[in-house]
Amino acid sequence: MGLTKTEEFTKTQNDLAAFAKALGHPARIAIVQFLIRTKSCMCGDIVDELPLSQSTVSQHLKELKKVGLIKGDIEGPSVCYCIDEKVWKRARKAIADLFASHNEPSNCC
Template sequence: MELTKTAQFTDEDILMARYAKALGHPARIAILRVLLERKACICGDIVDELPLSQSTVSQHLKELKDVGLIQGDIDGKKVCYCINEQVWKQAQETLGALFQRYTSCDSSCC
């Protein structure tokens, strides 16, 4: 069995890429903003906030949930979504560490 190219990267790099991919769509950023503002949401409320169909919002919610940034609890026929605090903090630390590595260049930089 052949190893995939991702096996050549660190677990941290792979995790960071998963977070970045999940954050890589403006609809997902908008969903996260709604959840951050309200602390919890029912899917229908999120649909009311975005210019997208229910099915499209559901697809974006699934992507965010798959990476663990959000979690959802079933309440009858509705699913209540909120930020997964533990994973959110991990993503914050992981992505923040990358940005903190930057130091200003001297004039020899491009």
């Protein structure tokens, strides 16, 4: 199949999974780290930073944009990418909540 049964799960579960999936590739982690680290965030700078071709980087950017973690503003011929504060915070809380919900140590295993 290769098709996730999205409709069988809750919105929370799907949202959480979508954020996690978007961060589930080293290149996308690297992109996000770079965007956090640098002031400028031109697409070209990201391409230079990563050991991947321009088209591949563009695809990774597209996936991060899809879940909203980053956004891109067109500036002349180039594009300025950066973290989307609002979504970033939402993702942060969603993931933090998941991890926080496990307080007490397991009573088995």
